[in-house]
Amino acid sequence: MLVSEQKPLEEILRSLEGEGRVFLLGCRGCAEACQTGGEKEVLAMKETLEGAGKEIAGWAALDFLCQKGLVKTGLYPFEDQIVSADSILTMCCGIGVQVTSSVVGKVTHPACNTISLGGSRGEWWGSERCLECGDCLLDLTGGICPLTACTKSLINGPCGGARDGRCEFEPEVRECGWQLIYERLKKLDRLHKLREISLPKDFARMQPPKDLRGTAFWSLGQRQEERTGDETLGTL
Amino acid sequence: MKSGSNLERVLEEGHFAVTAELGPPKGSSAEFVRRKAGLLKPCCDAANITDNQTAVVRMSSVAACALVKQEGLDPVMQMTCRDRNRIAIQSDLLGAVALGIRNLLCLSGDHQKFGNHPGSKNVHDLDSIQLIGAVRKMRDEAQFMSGDKISGGMPLFIGAAANPYADPFEFRVLRLAKKVKAGADFIQTQAVFDVERFAKWMEMVRDKGLDQKVRILAGLIPIKSVGMARYMRDYVSGLMVPDELVDRMENAKDAKEEGVQIALEIIEQIRDIPGVHGIHIMAVAWEEVVPLITERAGFLPRPIV
Numbered sequence: 157m158l159v160s161e162q163k164p165l166e167e168i169l170r171s172l173e174g175e176g177r178v179f180l181l182g183c184r185g186c187a188e189a190c191q192t193g194g195e196k197e198v199l200a201m202k203e204t205l206e207g208a209g210k211e212i213a214g215w216a217a218l219d220f221l222c223q224k225g226l227v228k229t230g231l232y233p234f235e236d237q238i239v240s241a242d243s244i245l246t247m248c249c250g251i252g253v254q255v256t257s258s259v260v261g262k263v264t265h266p267a268c269n270t271i272s273l274g275g276s277r278g279e280w281w282g283s284e285r286c287l288e289c290g291d292c293l294l295d296l297t298g299g300i301c302p303l304t305a306c307t308k309s310l311i312n313g314p315c316g317g318a319r320d321g322r323c324e325f326e327p328e329v330r331e332c333g334w335q336l337i338y339e340r341l342k343k344l345d346r347l348h349k350l351r352e353i354s355l356p357k358d359f360a361r362m363q364p365p366k367d368l369r370g371t372a373f374w375s376l377g378q379r380q381e382e383r384t385g386d387e388t389l390g391t392l
Numbered sequence: 393m394k395s396g397s398n399l400e401r402v403l404e405e406g407h408f409a410v411t412a413e414l415g416p417p418k419g420s421s422a423e424f425v426r427r428k429a430g431l432l433k434p435c436c437d438a439a440n441i442t443d444n445q446t447a448v449v450r451m452s453s454v455a456a457c458a459l460v461k462q463e464g465l466d467p468v469m470q471m472t473c474r475d476r477n478r479i480a481i482q483s484d485l486l487g488a489v490a491l492g493i494r495n496l497l498c499l500s501g502d503h504q505k506f507g508n509h510p511g512s513k514n515v516h517d518l519d520s521i522q523l524i525g526a527v528r529k530m531r532d533e534a535q536f537m538s539g540d541k542i543s544g545g546m547p548l549f550i551g552a553a554a555n556p557y558a559d560p561f562e563f564r565v566l567r568l569a570k571k572v573k574a575g576a577d578f579i580q581t582q583a584v585f586d587v588e589r590f591a592k593w594m595e596m597v598r599d600k601g602l603d604q605k606v607r608i609l610a611g612l613i614p615i616k617s618v619g620m621a622r623y624m625r626d627y628v629s630g631l632m633v634p635d636e637l638v639d640r641m642e643n644a645k646d647a648k649e650e651g652v653q654i655a656l657e658i659i660e661q662i663r664d665i666p667g668v669h670g671i672h673i674m675a676v677a678w679e680e681v682v683p684l685i686t687e688r689a690g691f692l693p694r695p696i697v
Binding site (some may be wrong): 355 | 474477478501502503505506514517519520521522524525526536546553554555557558560562563566567570571574582596628629688
């Protein structure tokens with residue numbers, strides 16, 4: 157799940173400057189769960205924008221704006237309304253905004269900010285995060301990632317700022333990641349792992365490898381586009 | 393000799409070294425730096441020039457070091473990993489050596505949240521241990537991290553920090569060992585207030601034989617007022633100030649004199665701990681007290697080596 161929050165109204169209005177007719181698009185996936193872009197929030201936004209002098213050309217709340225196929229078919233019934241609008245305001249995460257923008261030939265504005273969760277949490281999400289660094293260190297750190305657990309992403313041990321096992325950055329909610337690593341390794345009788353010096357990381361590996369692009373791992377949607385040769389909705 | 397710096401020579405000759413911290417200005421005044429250097433020069437062997445400490449923007453360490461050097465005081469350039477990637481770090485080191493800087497203290501850096509640009513992006517391309525390793529390679533193998541050849545020597549005396557008070561306590565000595573293994577020549581510790589805990593840490597250091605491999609300078613922060621004592625106790629991460637010291641400052645008739653007295657007592661206790669090779673005085677915004685403390689502690693005059 158991607159967590160989002162609505163942008164301040166002033167910022168949304170600034171982005172809509174000079175555009176009288178707006179189509180509102182919400183998402184019944186994560187944005188509905190976050191109460192930032194479900195039907196309820198879309199209708200509230202409609203009222204707010206009308207109060208600010210905007211004309212709402214129409215609105216829709218679709219299932220999963222992250223899926224191009226669903227967005228294309230979902231928007232067909234609204235074709236006329238979208239064509240008549242100056243722009244679209246998309247109320248969901250950054251993925252949905254990008255998908256909308258790629259399938260509709262219209263200016264698309266984000267109504268939300270996507271909140272960082274400090275790394276990917278996997279498809280079945282829990283508290284563990286992965287930074288997709290391309291060079292896994294977990295063997296040295298007892299299965300706790302220092303890149304996501306430490307606020308400075310230090311990989312050779314803790315800085316001098318931890319107190320009572322809490323991180324100086326946000327002691328009220330954060331444990332020191334290296335305290336957790338230390339305790340885990342101690343429990344596993346693997347403290348000797350901490351004597352090894354981790355060499356500087358090759359951050360070039362955080363760029364997606366060339367041979368992954370164009371595969372199903374990279375994007376199913378991209379393969380569809382390659383087959384059909386057309387990614388935008390016909391008349392929109 | 394690895395660098396030939398004054399600090400290295402003082403330590404090599406077996407003297408009890410004295411270093412002091414010099415914070416560059418939040419401005420462009422060379423005169424400010426020169427004045428502080430003039431004040432500290434007679435009473436220490438080298439001065440640490442901080443690198444945007446607590447993530448507050450100040451004159452760059454390398455520029456202030458060059459000014460300090462011109463005043464005839466041996467600078468210790470502090471360098472954090474917070475603000476530079478490995479390209480900028482190595483480039484700045486070449487420039488530092490060209491300017492005559494011979495001591496370097498390698499640090500992770502305070503989190504940017506605590507400074508005056510909390511929205512800045514931190515770097516941490518390297519951590520402090522990797523930085524030590526990189527500098528050692530530049531000096532001893534005349535190579536950049538990439539393996540490319542460096543023209544000209546890189547005579548640097550490599551320093552690192554250690555905090556006997558941060559958590560997890562048992563890990564602190566292990567981390568020191570990693571810094572020594574990576575190439576640290578000297579250590580400057582976080583300020584010592586709780587001498588008992590510091591002594592216990594030093595015992596663990598000696599058990600691992602680390603005091604034979606690296607020169608350890610104990611950190612000292614003179615306390616100027618009861619407000620400062622409380623602030624350090626309650627808000628400065630990485631510091632541990634016992635309540636007893638706060639009480640003493642509170643009850644003192646002359647707070648500054650009491651602060652000096654406390655500093656002298658701490659010096660008296662730590663100078664006899666085996667393996668302690670010197671002292672590092674961090675008189676934050678109170679540099680004037682350094683001549684007084686060093687004089688009364690019997691550290692003056694400083695050896696000419």
